[in-house]
Amino acid sequence: xxxxxxxxxxxxxxxxxxxxxxxxxxxxxxxxxxxxxxxxxxxxxxxxxxxxxxxxxxxxxxxxxxxxxxxxxxxxxxxxxxxxxxxxxxxxxxxxxxxxxxxxxxxxxxxxxxxxxxxxxxxxxxxxxxxxxxxxxxxxxxxxxxxxxxxxxxxxxxxxxxxxxxxxxxxxxxxxxxxxxxxxxxxxxxxxxxxxxxxxxxxxxxxxxxxxxxxxxxxxxxxxxxxxxxxxxxxxxxxxxxxxxxxxxxxxxxxxxxxxxxxxxxxxxxxxxxxxxxxxxxxxxxxxxxxxxxxxxxxxxxxxxxxxxxxxxxxxxxxxxxxxxxxxxxxxxxxxxxxxxxxxxxxxxxxxxxxxxxxxxxxxxxxxxxxxxxxxxxxxxxxxxxxxxxxxxxxxxxxx
Numbered sequence: 059x060x061x062x063x064x065x066x067x068x069x070x071x072x073x074x075x076x077x078x079x080x081x082x083x084x085x086x087x088x089x090x091x092x093x094x095x096x097x098x099x100x101x102x103x104x105x106x107x108x109x110x111x112x113x114x115x116x117x118x119x120x121x122x123x124x125x126x127x128x129x130x131x132x133x134x135x136x137x138x139x140x141x142x143x144x145x146x147x148x149x150x151x152x153x154x155x156x157x158x159x160x161x162x163x164x165x166x167x168x169x170x171x172x173x174x175x176x177x178x179x180x181x182x183x184x185x186x187x188x189x190x191x192x193x194x195x196x197x198x199x200x201x202x203x204x205x206x207x208x209x210x211x212x213x214x215x216x217x218x219x220x221x222x223x224x225x226x227x228x229x230x231x232x233x234x235x236x237x238x239x240x241x242x243x244x245x246x247x248x249x250x251x252x253x254x255x256x257x258x259x260x261x262x263x264x265x266x267x268x269x270x271x272x273x274x275x276x277x278x279x280x281x282x283x284x285x286x287x288x289x290x291x292x293x294x295x296x297x298x299x300x301x302x303x304x305x306x307x308x309x310x311x312x313x314x315x316x317x318x319x320x321x322x323x324x325x326x327x328x329x330x331x332x333x334x335x336x337x338x339x340x341x342x343x344x345x346x347x348x349x350x351x352x353x354x355x356x357x358x359x360x361x362x363x364x365x366x367x368x369x370x371x372x373x374x375x376x377x378x379x380x381x382x383x384x385x386x387x388x389x390x391x392x393x394x395x396x397x398x399x400x401x402x403x404x405x406x407x408x409x410x411x412x413x414x415x416x417x418x419x420x421x422x423x424x425x426x427x428x429x430x431x432x433x434x435x436x437x438x439x440x441x442x443x444x445x446x447x448x449x450x451x452x453x454x455x456x457x458x
Contacts, residue, residue: 337406342368
């Protein structure tokens with residue numbers, strides 16, 4: 059007897075019990091549901107929540123694979139033994155470091171989802187399928203697995219389940235997990251320890267007195283800029299992603315292609331993406347104007363990031379990834395068309411503002427999106443009220 063028949067038997071056996079959601083979730087994850095609607099006129103569309111989630115995951119897979127190559131490439135480059143980017147040596151290092159992050163993210167997150175489904179007696183929701191992939195892509199490569207497990211548990215419970223589950227949360231769960239890591243373990247997330255695999259071990263060796271070893275830098279470009287240092291990466295390196303950073307956030311090219319794929323699939327909002335870029339460019343131009351007007355001295359700790367070319371902010375750090383895959387979250391973002399323009403613009407504007415004025419944590423897109431998640435319902439409220447007032451005025455004008 060095949061797996062499908064066995065799962066179907068288990069579904070029937072536990073039907074109506076508390077364990078039913080767990081078996082139903084496993085069955086529908088592996089096979090197309092066989093339920094049919096009864097009575098009344100109904101229209102069924104080709105897409106559903108699970109298919110939508112899978113489409114978003116497909117858009118992120120290239121970033122995941124690239125991140126594996128880049129993690130190994132940065133490791134060997136930092137240790138003075140560079141290898142070809144597309145070599146097996148680079149991919150192997152990245153694979154053995156990143157796959158455990160993916161396993162822990164999905165394992166802990168889905169386990170909690172199953173527990174809540176059994177306790178509450180509802181079906182397991184597919185929302186964590188995307189969150190489980192996002193989390194490994196937005197954390198440093200050497201993040202300890204126990205630390206990630208604790209953060210995932212916090213993010214799923216506090217960021218989603220306490221609000222009622224998928225579709226009810228006001229904060230993006232993946233960013234809630236990332237924020238927890240940053241605030242709970244700031245020396246790991248904001249320093250230069252975990253951005254390049256092996257940096258911790260090499261730094262410990264140097265601290266122990268191994269003077270024959272050269273220092274190894276594991277910081278990101280933003281970390282170097284925040285400390286007033288120059289970087290040697292070219293614009294093409296930044297755009298392609300051959301730079302240190304979180305696993306899936308370095309390649310602007312692949313993120314751009316993923317964004318276009320989501321727009322074509324009518325899943326990602328092009329209004330939010332475009333307005334976020336416009337907001338970031340506006341803030342970058344303002345800072346460039348401040349520097350060119352000599353309102354700030356070169357000795358200022360803010361000078362390096364302020365003087366960074368306004369367009370360069372788009373291809374460094376996690377701005378592109380956050381804009382495409384997290385700011386566009388249909389649950390936590392604005393829902394009205396005008397609200398999406400306002401929401402996206404403020405995400406981009408505030409991201410660069412935080413990036414420049416927070417040297418301790420120069421990556422601002424996470425905090426900007428979480429802040430706008432909170433204000434998204436308010437933005438939509440005033441947009442709707444504005445539309446109501448306009449219609450009432452037109453109605454009064456017609457009656458008069």
